[in-house]
Amino acid sequence: MKYALVEWTSSNSSSIILASGIKNAAMLEDSSIVDKVEDIVEGVKKPSDGWRSYDGRILATSGELVISLNYLKVIQYSMYRAGQR
Secondary structure (H helix, E strand, C coil): CCEEEEEECCCCEEEEEEHHHECCHHHHCCCCCCEEEECCCCCCCCCCCCCCEEEEEEEEECCCCCCCHHHHHHHHHHHHHHHHC
């Protein structure tokens, strides 16, 4: 399973999502692209009306390399702390 670190543009926050929520493949190559990203919840059945989508940009992905989820959480926490200053 692949993961991505997404920055949500409306809230200026970030979170780790399943990469399958990224519908615009160009976003994986260019972090300046802002487009709708589905906020898929792992292990939860897809709602009948579909996953909610929000504007975001992709900051990092696990891609072909194996990046641990813990490492992405450290990045997310660091970004959060930087925003607090």
